[in-house]
Amino acid sequence: MYAQMVDTGVQRVLDAAELEGDERRFQDRIDAGIRVEPEDWMPESYRRTLVRQISQHAHSEVVGMLPEGNWITRAPSLLRKATLLAKVQDEGGHGLYLYAAAETLGVSRDDLIDALHAGKAKYSSIFNYPTLTWADIGAIGWLVDGAAIINQIPLCRCSYGPYGRAMVRVCKEESFHQRQGYDIMTRLAQGSEAQRRMAQDALNRWWWPAVMMFGPPDGESVHSAQSAAWRIKLHSNDDLRQRFIDQTVPQAELIGLTIPDADLRWNEERGHYDIGPIDWEEFYSVVRGDGPCNRERLAARKSAWDRGAWVRDAAAAHAAKHAGEQK
Amino acid sequence: MSLFDHVLSLGDNALILGQQLSALTGHGPVLEEDIATANIALDLVGEARLWLSLAGEIEGAGRSEDDLAFLRDEIDFRNVLLVEQPNGDFADTMARQFLFDAWHEALLAALCASADPRIAGIAGKCRKEALYHLSHSAGWVIRLGDGTAFSHDRMQQAVRNLWPYTGELFEADAGGTALIGANAGDIRPLWRQRVADTLARAALEVPADRWMQGGGRRGIHSEHMGRLLAEMQHIPRSHPGARW
Numbered sequence A: 001m002y003a004q005m006v007d008t009g010v011q012r013v014l015d016a017a018e019l020e021g022d023e024r025r026f027q028d029r030i031d032a033g034i035r036v037e038p039e040d041w042m043p044e045s046y047r048r049t050l051v052r053q054i055s056q057h058a059h060s061e062v063v064g065m066l067p068e069g070n071w072i073t074r075a076p077s078l079l080r081k082a083t084l085l086a087k088v089q090d091e092g093g094h095g096l097y098l099y100a101a102a103e104t105l106g107v108s109r110d111d112l113i114d115a116l117h118a119g120k121a122k123y124s125s126i127f128n129y130p131t132l133t134w135a136d137i138g139a140i141g142w143l144v145d146g147a148a149i150i151n152q153i154p155l156c157r158c159s160y161g162p163y164g165r166a167m168v169r170v171c172k173e174e175s176f177h178q179r180q181g182y183d184i185m186t187r188l189a190q191g192s193e194a195q196r197r198m199a200q201d202a203l204n205r206w207w208w209p210a211v212m213m214f215g216p217p218d219g220e221s222v223h224s225a226q227s228a229a230w231r232i233k234l235h236s237n238d239d240l241r242q243r244f245i246d247q248t249v250p251q252a253e254l255i256g257l258t259i260p261d262a263d264l265r266w267n268e269e270r271g272h273y274d275i276g277p278i279d280w281e282e283f284y285s286v287v288r289g290d291g292p293c294n295r296e297r298l299a300a301r302k303s304a305w306d307r308g309a310w311v312r313d314a315a316a317a318h319a320a321k322h323a324g325e326q327k
Numbered sequence B: 001m002s003l004f005d006h007v008l009s010l011g012d013n014a015l016i017l018g019q020q021l022s023a024l025t026g027h028g029p030v031l032e033e034d035i036a037t038a039n040i041a042l043d044l045v046g047e048a049r050l051w052l053s054l055a056g057e058i059e060g061a062g063r064s065e066d067d068l069a070f071l072r073d074e075i076d077f078r079n080v081l082l083v084e085q086p087n088g089d090f091a092d093t094m095a096r097q098f099l100f101d102a103w104h105e106a107l108l109a110a111l112c113a114s115a116d117p118r119i120a121g122i123a124g125k126c127r128k129e130a131l132y133h134l135s136h137s138a139g140w141v142i143r144l145g146d147g148t149a150f151s152h153d154r155m156q157q158a159v160r161n162l163w164p165y166t167g168e169l170f171e172a173d174a175g176g177t178a179l180i181g182a183n184a185g186d187i188r189p190l191w192r193q194r195v196a197d198t199l200a201r202a203a204l205e206v207p208a209d210r211w212m213q214g215g216g217r218r219g220i221h222s223e224h225m226g227r228l229l230a231e232m233q234h235i236p237r238s239h240p241g242a243r244w
């Protein structure tokens, strides 16, 4: 997802009975559904895990502005241009709320950004794929924002107050984005032959990366289990992925597009769609830094940051000169 | 200039500047600025849509806002040269924005009194946004001018480079002035005052007036314009008649 395979730093999830003192009281409150707020005591591993998860999420919003920003100047109508500008602006806003949520855990935004630029912090694998045609803007809204919503709606109820509240605001906007993306795809799918081909090609390229966004099956992952115990992960990756597939397949059918999976079929017994094998090799390569656009995305972020250094210095110098003045 | 051309020129200024800013989203010096840039670009594209729709209505030939934005040739664009100057670095972008905003807000304020209720309506709506744009860009002119020695020099140079494009904002209209209800020359003193005040607060010099560039409003543009339009118009022109 926007935060994939978050390391909790623990070796084994301890049973409630094995916990003592503050740790025991902390887990009891979480089990009782009481929210953790910044001023509350929390285990260091919980705090560090949340910083990782929230900052990955924030970085994803900000890096995610790049592939879509790639098409603002070429949007094919003024209405689409305006809508895409508004979407990219929203994603920047999501980045801001999320950095602010992370800062409640005692880290600074600048440090988090440094970690991103140094390649130490991750962002979602999905944003390392290129946007090649206008239809990719439709596919991203429909599939990527669609997947994000499925992941984030449960997080509105996560144990950490500032993160849950940020998710409530974010989810409202993501659902707009999803509808706008689907609207772009619908229009293309009902358009000329060239437009239909563009739409199908975008679905072909974005489908599997979107399915992979939820991350590999949790299996025996101790990190997933710990995050679940802390209620900062509320469903398994496979459950969320299934929800996404079950929701999206009929939407594709409705507009006459074909999901690029020969093994896709409805399983009457399970009441869910079955899909073909996922190429996890591809996923791990993208996460390792070998996706089609990893280098460009990071280079673009670093370049913007470096080129902006003199601007930030000037703003700081100006503020220092005029500190104490009434504006 | 006919009423159609006047309204087109209002739309084209907003469209071309919005297009330029929209290329910057995601590449700004700080996240707040990326958000502000996208927001201002969005306001300008929104304003362009209103003026271009009205222009199409005035023309009465059935051309939509998109027909006017995407299917006109360079020679038919009526924007001033200032808005087509390249983004450059952050000082160039902000100097261009400030010189434009100081004029744009004053023009919209004057147009609020237009006898044509359609013009007054659009001006009234967009003026509030323009006021925010002006306070944002003036803030950056001051911060950079009165920031570090480096930023001061960058901003001074940017204002100097763009100065020759400010004369065109106030060119008298050959075909009379009263068509849209605002005389370009009348807002010059307010613009001058705003520029002088802000540059003074920024510890920057107001450049001396020299030869002023012009032609944009007559369809004679700069070398930058062709590429800008090629990028903006290429999809609709590659798919004639398609709906998006």
Ligand SMILES: [Fe+2]
Pocket (backbone or CB within 6 Å): A061, A090, A091, A094, A170, A174
């Ligand atoms: Fe978002």
Ligand SMILES: [Fe+2]
Pocket (backbone or CB within 6 Å): A091, A145, A173, A174, A177
């Ligand atoms: Fe979104």
Ligand SMILES: [Fe+2]
Pocket (backbone or CB within 6 Å): B039, B040, B043, B129
């Ligand atoms: Fe605005």
